[in-house]
Amino acid sequence: MSSQPGLNRRALIRSSMVATAAGVVGLGGANAASGATARRSPTVPAQARARRAAAEPRIYTTEEWGAQAPTQDIVVLDRVPTYIVVHHTADPGNSEDYSLEHAMEICRSIQSAHIARGFGDSGQQFTNSRGGYALEGRHQSLGVVQGGTQHVQGAHVADHNSETIGIENEGIYVDVDVPQALWDSLVDLVAWIATQYDRPVADIMGHRDFNSTECPGTVLYGRLQELRDAVADAMGVARVPAPEVWPLLRPNAVGPQVRAAQYLLRAKGFTGVGTTGVLDAATKRAVVRLTETHRIERHSCSATYHSAVDETGYLGSDIWPLITPTGRPGENEDVAAAVETMRRAGARTPAAAGAFTLSDWKRLLA
Numbered sequence: 065m066s067s068q069p070g071l072n073r074r075a076l077i078r079s080s081m082v083a084t085a086a087g088v089v090g091l092g093g094a095n096a097a098s099g100a101t102a103r104r105s106p107t108v109p110a111q112a113r114a115r116r117a118a119a120e121p122r123i124y125t126t127e128e129w130g131a132q133a134p135t136q137d138i139v140v141l142d143r144v145p146t147y148i149v150v151h152h153t154a155d156p157g158n159s160e161d162y163s164l165e166h167a168m169e170i171c172r173s174i175q176s177a178h179i180a181r182g183f184g185d186s187g188q189q190f191t192n193s194r195g196g197y198a199l200e201g202r203h204q205s206l207g208v209v210q211g212g213t214q215h216v217q218g219a220h221v222a223d224h225n226s227e228t229i230g231i232e233n234e235g236i237y238v239d240v241d242v243p244q245a246l247w248d249s250l251v252d253l254v255a256w257i258a259t260q261y262d263r264p265v266a267d268i269m270g271h272r273d274f275n276s277t278e279c280p281g282t283v284l285y286g287r288l289q290e291l292r293d294a295v296a297d298a299m300g301v302a303r304v305p306a307p308e309v310w311p312l313l314r315p316n317a318v319g320p321q322v323r324a325a326q327y328l329l330r331a332k333g334f335t336g337v338g339t340t341g342v343l344d345a346a347t348k349r350a351v352v353r354l355t356e357t358h359r360i361e362r363h364s365c366s367a368t369y370h371s372a373v374d375e376t377g378y379l380g381s382d383i384w385p386l387i388t389p390t391g392r393p394g395e396n397e398d399v400a401a402a403v404e405t406m407r408r409a410g411a412r413t414p415a416a417a418g419a420f421t422l423s424d425w426k427r428l429l430a
């Protein structure tokens with residue numbers, strides 16, 4: 065359901081990337097013409113550099129970390145993935161063992177857990193450890209990304225596995241930051257994948273941009289734009305503005321976004337939901353009902369974490385498109401009230417009074 069706005073947004077990004085590339089060619093030509101003086105300025109400004117290939121980092125293979133054989137066939141699609149998705153493993157927490165052996169043990173542990181959940185192999189294509197080691201996750205992922213034209217279909221984002229390539233970052237980043245070694249390794253790995261698949265950095269996303277989940281943790285999620293910028297620098301391409309995304313509301317959350325969601329749920333027929341501004345039991349029940357009615361798969365990155373911290377009733381990226389009508393908000397009293405709630409809270413509203421797009425809603429609810 066979120067693929068259509070994604071396509072529109074990508075089309076815009078694509079056209080801006082083309083414009084940037086044209087500018088780079090022009091500047092490169094000028095530099096080339098004055099080659100005799102180039103040695104005087106070894107530091108070329110970022111915007112004057114042609115897009116460069118990010119080097120392949122050392123990635124430990126499934127064979128090296130002792131993976132068991134997959135229990136299902138590995139599916140290789142004749143397409144490249146659109147989005148590079150950042151996850152956190154949640155389990156086994158934030159270990160202070162930064163060794164390669166520990167990183168390999170994490171891979172074996174995740175693979176066993178994912179096979180037990182019916183994924184056939186590790187769900188994610190790559191794993192990144194707190195010690196800064198990058199490892200292949202699902203079998204064949206390394207070789208296929210090296211090829212640059214195909215995609216190993218994983219099992220890490222519900223309903224979007226044909227278009228996403230995932231990196232599980234060891235640890236849980238709900239309220240603490242990642243180690244520097246993990247960050248540096250993540251930048252290198254994402255820059256290489258984006259280079260191989262020729263993806264714009266705007267398509268670097270977090271798991272919660274697809275499913276209603278805490279993953280990759282509020283702290284790591286909050287650094288995604290910094291990651292896009294670092295990857296852009298590593299690739300020698302222009303930095304881009306942050307993409308528009310849906311907010312994540314958890315049970316007991318308070319504020320205008322919750323009140324707007326409550327009006328939107330009422331407009332969808334959940335008339336028992338009050339406009340309290342608190343994500344209360346009645347609101348949570350409505351969200352769960354929507355999840356069931358639309359058969360939205362709950363996808364988490366860690367069984368243990370989710371048995372301890374229940375994500376039932378989280379209202380995120382897979383729920384908002386079901387309750388934000390694309391049309392003229394004034395045609396429904398409750399939808400109009402949702403818009404007015406956000407307007408009063410200082411949100412940006414579309415300049416034109418016409419029909420709302422999903423992008424309009426994202427900007428309004430941001």
Ligand SMILES: [Zn+2]
Binds near residue numbers: 151220279280364
């Ligand atoms: Zn995840």
